[in-house]
Amino acid sequence: MPPILSLDKVSKTYRSAGHTLTVLDDVSLTVEEGSTLAVIGPSGSGKTTLLGLCAGLDSASEGRIELNGVRLDTLDEDARARVRNLYVGFIFQNFQLLPTLTALENVMVPLELRGERQARERARELLDKVGLSERGHHYPSQLSGGEQQRVSLARAFANRPRILFADEPTGNLDADTSARIEELMFSLNREAGTTLVVVTHNPELAARTGRIIRIRGGRIVSDEPTGRDADRTNTAHA
C-alpha cells in the first residue's frame, strides 16, 4: 500500500526568551493507508506536537511532511485548512464541539465547508450510526461526556477522511464509556477503511492499533508492530 503520510527529517523548535527549545528532533516516519497507529510517550515528549504537524495544524521548522501526496510544508495555513477539510478527521480529548451549534449542526460543519448539498442527511445518518439520532437538536452542554465524544466521532467521519487523528480520545471519560467509544471508533474506522493515528497514554488503547511508536524527548525511541494490522507493512526510522 502507498503511504498516506510521510515525515522526512522533521524538526520543530520554539524560540522563547532568547532560548531555542527543540520539541521534535529529526523525526522520519511513514504511515500506510488503512493502517492503525498509536503514538505513546510521557507528558512533554512531543506527542501532541507530532500529531499537530502530521495533521497540518502547524508548520515544521525543518523537514518534509507529505499527506495523501500533498506537501504540507510548502502550503500556507488556508491551503492546509482545505487539506484538513478534504482528507483529515479529528477526535479530541475534550471533544471540541462548537458550543453554540446543535449536535447535528456540529456534524454538518465539515460537509457545509465543502459545499455539500446533502450535509443534513449525511449528518443525520452519522448521528444514527453513533446512536444519537434522537439527540441531534441538543446542544453540547445538554449532552454527557460520552455523548459529546460520539458526536465528535460522527463529525470526524462526516467528510469521509482518508486519515483520522485522535488525541487522547478517551482521556476525559470513565472506563465503561471509554470502552464503548473505543469500540465505536475502531468499528467506524474499519468500515470506512480510514487510516487512524491515536495519541494516548492508555497502553490498552494503544495495543488495539497495528503499530505503536514510543516517543521521548522529541525523538522516536521505538516503533513496533502489534500484529493487529498483520496484513500491512509499516516502517519507521528515527
Added chain:
Amino acid sequence: MSADIQPIGSRGAGTRWLFRMAWRESRRNRSRLFLFVSSIILGIAALVSIYSLGENLQREVDLQAAELIGADIAVNSNRDFSPGMRRLVDSLGDRRSEQRSFPSMAFFPASGQARLVQVRALEGEFPYYGSLQTEPASAGASFRTHQAALVEKTLMDRFGVKPGDTIRLGELGFRIEGALLSAPGQTGMTAAIAPTVYIPMRHLAQTGLDQKGSRISQSRFIKFDRPTDVPAIVKALEPRFEKELLDVDTVESQKEKTARSFGDLTRFLSLVGFIALLLGCIGVASAVHILIRERIATIAVLRCLGATARQAFLIHLIQVSAVGVLGSAIGAGLGTALQQAMPLLLKDFLPVQVHALASWTAIGQGMLTGLLVSVLFALAPLVSIRNISPLNTLRVDHGDLARRDKLRWLVYLLIAGFVLCFSALQLKSWSKAVFFTLGVGVAFLMLMATAVGLMRAVRRFFPHGWPYVWRQGLSNLYRPNNQTAVIILSVGLGTALICTVVFIRGILLERVSLSASGNQPNMVLFDIRSTQRDTLLSLARSHRLPATGTVPIITTRLESVNSIGAEELARDSTIDMQRWIFTREYRVTFRDTLTPTEQIVKGKWKGRWEGGDAPVYVSVERKLADRNHIRVGDTLRFNVQGMRIQTLVGSLRDVEWNRVQTNFLIVFPTGVLEKAPQFHVLVTRTPDERRSAAFQQAVVRDFPNISIIDLGLVLSVVDTLLEKIGTVIRFMAMFCLCTGIVVLIASVMISRYQRMRESVLLRTLGADRRQVLAINGLEYLFLGALASLTGVLISMAGSWALASFVFETAFRPDLLAALEAFAAVCALTVGIGLANSRFVVNRPPLEILREE
C-alpha cells in the same frame, strides 16, 4: 495549492453558510452581543436627534424667514441716514416703519429699581410678518396709540411689575401696556442680555434720550404689498447701501444668515454627539476583543475542520455588523424620540418655533454612521482572528494575537481617516477637522497612557503587605482580560467633559468677579453730558463714592489707513485688512498720561499735541494694529463728526480689557479733540449693593439720560449666558457620560464571565460571601477612583490651559465640584460592580459552573 486538494465536485462553503454560521454562533451570545451594541446606542441617538433638529430647523427657517425679519427689507444703520438715503428708502415699497433703538436706564417707580434696557422707539405697523407677541395679546397694537410701553416679560417678572404700572425712560413715564413675549428675530438670549422696551416713536423726543447722537441705531422696515422681486431691487441698490455703510436684510438674506449660524450650532453639537459615539465604539472594540479571546477555542475548531482564516473572520464580521445595524436602529429610534426635547432645550437660542418631526435623512445618516463606526472599531480586534491557529485545539495559546498583525495598523489608519472625514463633513473645513481629529486622538491617548501607566505602577509598586482581599482587588486591575483601560477611557472621558464644563463656567465667572476685586472700580456711568459732569461728581461724592474725574469720549470713524479707504479695500482683495475697520465707530478719548491698564509695546507715547503743523500722534491698541498690519508711523485719517483729522501712529499699546475700566482702541493726545462733541464716562466703586442701589436711584432720578452698568449686572448677564449655554453643553456631555456608564455596565457584565470562574473557585475554596463581595467591590472602587481621578485631572489640565492661554486668568478649580464628580463616579462604578457580583455570591457555585 495543488489541484488535487481543491474540493472535487463542490463549490465550497458560500456566503449563505457564513451567514448561517454567524447566526448559529450568536445563539448563546445574543444578550452579550447586545451589551456590546448598547454602547453605541446613545451616540447614535445624539447624532440622529441633532441631525433631525438641523433639518427641522432648516424647514422652519424656510417657512418662517419672513417673520424673522418682520418686513420685506430691513435697512439698518448705527447713525442717521443721509437725506439722500432717507429719500431713497422712503421711495421703496408700499408701507414703511421706522425704529430707533439705544440702551438706556429704565426706572420702575413701583419698586424703586432701575436697570439698563434696550429701548426701541417704533413708528408704523412693523412687524408686517409675524407679530409682537404680548400679554395681553392686544398690547402689541394698543401701546402704539398711547403713552405706553411694552416691557420684556422676564424683566417685569424680575422687578415684580404688572401691566398698568409705570416705567420711566429718561424724563418721561410710560404706562406698561403689556409684557413682551417675543418680537421678530429675537431669541430668549437677546432678552437675557438686553431686555427690550418698546415705546411709540412720537414720545421719544419727550424722554430727552434722543440726544445720544450716533449711539442711536436706526432701522427702516419696508413692505411691498404687490408681488415684487425684492432681492433684485436690493442687489441693484447694493453699491449705494454699501457706500453709506448700511446693513440691508431681505427675507432671503435673513434665511441664509440664520441657516448659516444654526448650521454652525448643529454641527458643533453633532461633533459632541460624535465624541459620545466614539466613546461607545471604544466599548465595542473592547467587548469584541474579549469575545474573540473567549472564542479562540471555537475558532480553532472551525479552522481544524477546514474553515479558512477569511471565513472565520467573516463570520464574526457579519455578527458585529448585524449588531451594529441593530444598535444603530435602536439609537436612531431613541434619537427620533429625544429630538422632541431638543427644541425645548435650545429654545433660548432658536429664533423660530421648531416642530420636531421624524427625519428619515437623519435616521439614515445616523444608522450609516453607526454601522460604519462600529464595524471599523470592531475590526481592530477582529483582524486578530486571522492569527488564531488550529493548534489551539490541542494546546491553548492565549498569546498576544494582535501584536503579530500589521493589518491592525491599517485599521487604526482607517479609523483616523473616518474621524477626519466625518469631522470635515461637519465642520466644512479640513484644517479644523485635522485639529478635531488630533484633539480627540490626544485625549484618547492621554487617557490610555494614564490607564496603562497606572496599571504598570500598581504592578511595580504592588503593596505585598496589604491584606489578601485588598491585594486581590488591586491585582485585578492589571491581570489578563482586565477592563482597566476601557473603563478609564470611557468613564474618564465622560467625567472630563462634565468637569470641564463646570470648570470653564467657574473660570469665566471668576474672571468677571476678579476684575472688580480689591479696590477696582465696579460701576460705569456713561452718556454723561458735559453740562452734567460737575453735578454728577458732586452727587457721587455726596454718596461717599470715589470720583475724581470723568473720561471724555468722542465718537469717530476711521476713513483711511495710509490712504487706503473703505472703497479701495472693497475693490482690492489683496489688501490684508478687516472690512469693519472702516465701518465701525470708534469711541476714542484724549489724555496726556497712560492708565495702569496700558503698556506701550512699540513706539513712543506722546500725550500732548504741540500745536501748529506738528503731527497728531495717536496710540493704537496692539491687537487691532496687528490684525490690520498697522505700524508705528502709519497715517490714519479720522472723521470726527464731520471734521477730518490726519494723525500718525505714535505708539502701540497692550491693554488689559478684563477690568471694569474705560479702555480704548485709539487714544488721542490732549490739545486736539477738546472742542469736539463728546460725552463723558464716570468710573467709580460702590462698597456694597445697598449703596450701589441708592446711588443708581439718585442718578436715574436726577440724570435720566445717564446709563449705568454695574458689576452685579455684568455678573448676572454672564451667569445667565453661561447657564443657558452650559445647559446645552451639559446635555450633550451627558450623552458622553451616559455612554461611559453604559460602556462601564457592559464591560462589567462582560468581565463577569471572566471573573465568574475565579469567584466561584474562591467560594469553592472557602471564601465567604463577604470576602468575594469585598474583592469585587475593591476592584471596582479602584477602577472608579482611577477613572474619575484621571477624568478630573485631564479636565483640570484642559481648564488650566484654557484659563492661562485663552482667558489669561488664574485657574482656581471648583474643588468641591471635582470632589462631587469623583465621589459620584466611584459610587456608580462600585454600585454597578457589586450589583453584578451579587449574581455570583447569591447562588451555589455548582449551579453557575454548570451554566457556564
